[in-house]
Amino acid sequence: MHESHKLTRHPPGTAPGTLVPPENALPTEIQAMAYDGERLIEETVVTPEDARALADHWEHVWINVDGLASKDIIERFGKLFGLHALALEDVLNPYQRPKAEEYDSVSFIVTHMVRIENGRLVIEQLNMFLGRNFILTFQDKPGDCFGPIRDRIRKGAGRLIRTGGADYLAYALLDAVVDSYFPVLEQYGEWIDRLEDEVIGQANRKTIERIHHIRRKLSRMRHAVWPMREAINHFARLPCVTESTRLYVRDCHDHLIQILDLLEADGERASSLVEVYLSSVSNRLNEVMKVLTIITTIFIPLSFIAGIYGMNFDHMPELHWRYGYPAVLALMAAIAIALVIYFHRRGWIEWRK
Amino acid sequence: MHESHKLTRHPPGTAPGTLVPPENALPTEIQAMAYDGERLIEETVVTPEDARALADHWEHVWINVDGLASKDIIERFGKLFGLHALALEDVLNPYQRPKAEEYDSVSFIVTHMVRIENGRLVIEQLNMFLGRNFILTFQDKPGDCFGPIRDRIRKGAGRLIRTGGADYLAYALLDAVVDSYFPVLEQYGEWIDRLEDEVIGQANRKTIERIHHIRRKLSRMRHAVWPMREAINHFARLPCVTESTRLYVRDCHDHLIQILDLLEADGERASSLVEVYLSSVSNRLNEVMKVLTIITTIFIPLSFIAGIYGMNFDHMPELHWRYGYPAVLALMAAIAIALVIYFHRRGWIEWRK
Amino acid sequence: MHESHKLTRHPPGTAPGTLVPPENALPTEIQAMAYDGERLIEETVVTPEDARALADHWEHVWINVDGLASKDIIERFGKLFGLHALALEDVLNPYQRPKAEEYDSVSFIVTHMVRIENGRLVIEQLNMFLGRNFILTFQDKPGDCFGPIRDRIRKGAGRLIRTGGADYLAYALLDAVVDSYFPVLEQYGEWIDRLEDEVIGQANRKTIERIHHIRRKLSRMRHAVWPMREAINHFARLPCVTESTRLYVRDCHDHLIQILDLLEADGERASSLVEVYLSSVSNRLNEVMKVLTIITTIFIPLSFIAGIYGMNFDHMPELHWRYGYPAVLALMAAIAIALVIYFHRRGWIEWRK
Amino acid sequence: MHESHKLTRHPPGTAPGTLVPPENALPTEIQAMAYDGERLIEETVVTPEDARALADHWEHVWINVDGLASKDIIERFGKLFGLHALALEDVLNPYQRPKAEEYDSVSFIVTHMVRIENGRLVIEQLNMFLGRNFILTFQDKPGDCFGPIRDRIRKGAGRLIRTGGADYLAYALLDAVVDSYFPVLEQYGEWIDRLEDEVIGQANRKTIERIHHIRRKLSRMRHAVWPMREAINHFARLPCVTESTRLYVRDCHDHLIQILDLLEADGERASSLVEVYLSSVSNRLNEVMKVLTIITTIFIPLSFIAGIYGMNFDHMPELHWRYGYPAVLALMAAIAIALVIYFHRRGWIEWRK
């Protein structure tokens, strides 16, 4: 349940560009797709050198690296593809802020993918290097939202995805990353719906924790999405991005804005949940107090009357009257009825159906 | 009552420009108006090809498409009128953010119309394509706020609406969209008035839900209107918009700003309703507690005195006094009166009229 | 008490520039002042044509129109003085946002005057057309803050007000409009002072309504003043405004900023009133609860003791003691005193003076 | 205690530049210092004409005017030193917003000095005119923070303060004004410290008023300091300010930013005081309720048992048992102990040390 960010960083003062794989990093696996408009090969395991060879001989190459345990392989990638040491350091330090950076020949783009796993939000960093004719993606662990893109490449002979160049593929990946937020937001929308019901019906101390959990997650996504806007804008202005791709990136940017709108709207709804919750708590307190007050207010005067006639004075004429007892009972009943009518008039007692 | 947005989108990674009609889309119907300064024809059902023919032979053409079920018709429109695939995708994805986009020859403008139907706010997306001599509008369902414009076209031989070109018609439609917010806002203003009365008078647990419902709707409208400002500004700067139309667009922009002002003012009023509600809840709690305290505080000492003389000690001289009983009753009355005066002085008891 | 804005607008889709006088519009009355550095005439009733004639023959003319009932007169003004149809529409639609707009030869400035009438805030729209040598002002109803300016014109032969041209007169009117906020704000400051006393002393359920009433009015004035800044800036940049007048407009702008500061400060004070109110309500609840708790806590144990000796057991030796009764009374007194001391120590009982 | 700003302004519509001394203005007194690198004279009382003569014959002159009662003297200063009528009007209207304005030959700078007098915050307006070789300062009343500067001038033969020109002296005065905020802020810091103790210890209804008093004062200082940033920036860009002085002004600007930081930090602390206060009030209410609940919950069942055996039924076998009375007492004790243990377990009773 704790949210605190475990930052496995080097101690302050370490030389920049020092590569240290994160704790619990998964073993490194490499897949490559090399294609042009007509041909396509797909290899599941390659060394960085093999990847380089593909990039030298094919028109377009996409190399995806899952798992960051092997510092050696990542360094060799760095040397073979001309990746800057600072960018490689960012790859190994998770929780980078989304950004797009230009280095000499290769651009570096960091974004965050989201998905729901076992009812929990998972945010995974996607590191992408965009070269003249290659895309290099690094991910913490296997599993991503690029399945449909792989299928489009496989089946897309002659289509834009095969002919559009590295920049178009980069756009397609970014678009998939951005679109991965929509199903997650839909899920959150449903959770908020359910909390809205709960807040009014049977709210308890767990409810407020759940609301704050949702709010924190929405806030985290907002923190992930906000800098992605700038990153996508920056990406669109990279010299290696063609004019026609730029039109698509604008569309992707629109989606991002829409996600921000949805996040904001969900955030507002979650905030108003807190208010509704608090006011429902006060309402219940009010109700409890009313019951207490009604019961007390009705019985205290009656008990007092009973107390009077329980006194042991020698001279209490009422005690010796023939109908003293029923008279007192009648008096009590009258008082009780009068009070009930009074409370009813003030709206404190409502006859529920 | 749930507010969550059902986003019927393609899975992340789908190719951009893929056209999938939204769920429950209504059957597609097409109406066309073709006119110049003097002549006018109006056809209720046409195919996209007929529409194209009209656009080829008439000076100004407005084609309106209601219902988005037929992917085929929409694609044919796309091909015949040169509409960009990304724009067509936006037409089929409801809940687009308002925007104005320039494509090669045709501009694309998305706005949101509002109306109140059966006491509920309905926000409908209006998609408009603005070509050299034609306007193409796409709507989810029949029913819009363009009746008066159609009348002005029909009766307006020689007037600006007939001679002003596609850009002027586009302005007129946008202006109608913007002005559709005014009656809706007036309705919301009345609802807030009524809630103000309710909050003070007989607020209950439904009240706070109603307030939050209003707030959410106002916030949704704000989200719809805010980007419309930019869209309208963008529209005014389109190359196909003439200088004289631009003057009218400025007026339309002013209305938009006024709507934002009204939305903000209504939002503030709704927020202050929450505060008034909460403070009225606390006030009522206070009142309830006062009644409890007054009753308890008056009767507890009296009951205590009665309790004392109910004790069974052998030697309690007061019990045998001739006037012990009336004396105790008098004492009790004195205490009660003293307490009532005390509470009155502290302002806890107010004699209501 | 209701705040909702009655927007008497045309239905959406009506042609722009359609003139419809607002409901309950007052009959139209026209006054004119025509002057140069030396001469001055003042006419109380003129037709638009007379006004035009004055503007043709005098150096400076100020025509003021009160009451907007006559669509005909306003249209004739429009034609004679070259006023744009959109601007005239704005004149007849109250609740325009303050703005300054340039049309071909005549500029159009909308501002809001305020005054307090019978303890209520009245916001009235002032519509001003600024031509080469004339000023045309339109107001909903008679009564404005221009009395001193009329006097200055009458008595000011040779002074700047007579020689300064239409732009200087426009400045003078705007300055009077801006300065009309100061006495109103002073009145609001006094009302807030009074509420501050009330909140601490004898706050009741009316108090919070009054606070929110004040806040709403301050917020409305803020909404009126905020766009006036831009309008005044725009006015200062109009080509017809001379450099020397511009210096005065800067001063007027300063006043506007000061008004915004005052509005903000008053808004903060009003907000803090809510907090003080709420905390004073909780304090009172606390006090009520303390009284209840003290009384209950003292008497419940005493009553319990009395109850014990009211039991009817055959064998209760204390009952037969010679001094049982006084001993029990003494015990009760001791308990009561001990509890009072205890509460005093915990700070729950304070001896008020 | 009231905070409302008494605005002694002319009625709206009065001619700009009309000079009316504020109510209760103090009699006008003039001091002058005239100096160059080597020589210095200091005169306590001079007429405006004398001041002018000094300015004509000395290299640098600083004339300070305390008290604004004499409209005549101020008008003569205006004529002799070429001060703009609008600026003079601002001098006589207290509560001007800090600003720096350029008029033809003389610049006009308004700032606010602060000090604590008898435990109250005093904000005084300093009006400064900066001419080629003279500084004219106008203050509402005697007493300022310029003592050290006067000493530096007196003792500073040959130093920068004597040779640096009017712009350097203006900087020195502004710097003293800015630095006058530091001791005041330190005082406020101490007051907030004290309130932090009070809020936790013995907060009462005065506490919240004190907190809001502090917040209002901090907010007023923020309103005074915020525009001073712009004024100082504007001052630094005046043509009469030399490059070397500009370096010092940058330092002064840094101080201003630091003051804003401190004000913001103090504002946050004061805001969190309100939260702590409110939560300490709720905590105390909770405590009171617990005491009430514990006492009531323990004694009510006991009293009930006593009540049972106080009933007068003919056939109540327990009453005749030999050890009925002690048995009932034991039962009561057992119930009481059980309840105390139960409350202790739930954490409601804590044994304080």
Next chain:
Amino acid sequence: MHESHKLTRHPPGTAPGTLVPPENALPTEIQAMAYDGERLIEETVVTPEDARALADHWEHVWINVDGLASKDIIERFGKLFGLHALALEDVLNPYQRPKAEEYDSVSFIVTHMVRIENGRLVIEQLNMFLGRNFILTFQDKPGDCFGPIRDRIRKGAGRLIRTGGADYLAYALLDAVVDSYFPVLEQYGEWIDRLEDEVIGQANRKTIERIHHIRRKLSRMRHAVWPMREAINHFARLPCVTESTRLYVRDCHDHLIQILDLLEADGERASSLVEVYLSSVSNRLNEVMKVLTIITTIFIPLSFIAGIYGMNFDHMPELHWRYGYPAVLALMAAIAIALVIYFHRRGWIEWRK
């Protein structure tokens, strides 16, 4: 526990550049490192003149001064290295805002280092002068985060840290300062985790103070980090910073943004803690009230019945019935059970496990 900032400043009006060591300043100690790509000397104690000599003869020199007690030494540094008097004044005035300033030949950079000492946040000012071939750092007290940098210099013959020039060393120091925030933030993250547990479990009046303590510290760090962004940007634009160093500074800037993100996220979490705390307090109050209400509501009617049969009327037939007493006991039991069932149905009684 008090947070107020002790500002040991000169009185307002003191000459700028006046050097006064802060109270309790530690004795001044100087260390120097002089190196080029191959050679390195490190001296622990030097005079300013020795430092100057090193700077004259070595390629790169880093002089670090701990403790600011000796005004004389600092002034001599100022003269020997050409440090501006205003910058030296800032060195001696702690709590400077982070900034980077350009003076003629030497740039001046102020930043704040943080660390946790004995569970308390310590913010220490680092003053850095960056000359052509030297770096001068001034610190209040010994102890910093530069250990790893010193090691890199010592062992780094031939590496960038030895060959990169003064600007690269300045970057390395700034980077270490920025990175010093990460472990501190991780610590705060853990503290907030712990508070989250506490707030739900056993929150007491200390909890809210701890939350506010954390919030204040986070806010102070935010105030320290925010201007560092600008300072780092300014540093990157200094003419003495080479293009290749600039790439590293961009990375450092990224870290700073990430720190701001973390601070903001922690701030939001801390804010939501307050809400959770307050709602858990209300929940507990509700619970207390329920217990009170249940007990009171059950026993008050029972006591009333007992009271009735404790009355001493002569004619109360029930008292003489054979089974009157058990019948009344049964009635009481029935009432009690009915009430328990009723409360259970309303959800007020939950059987805990």
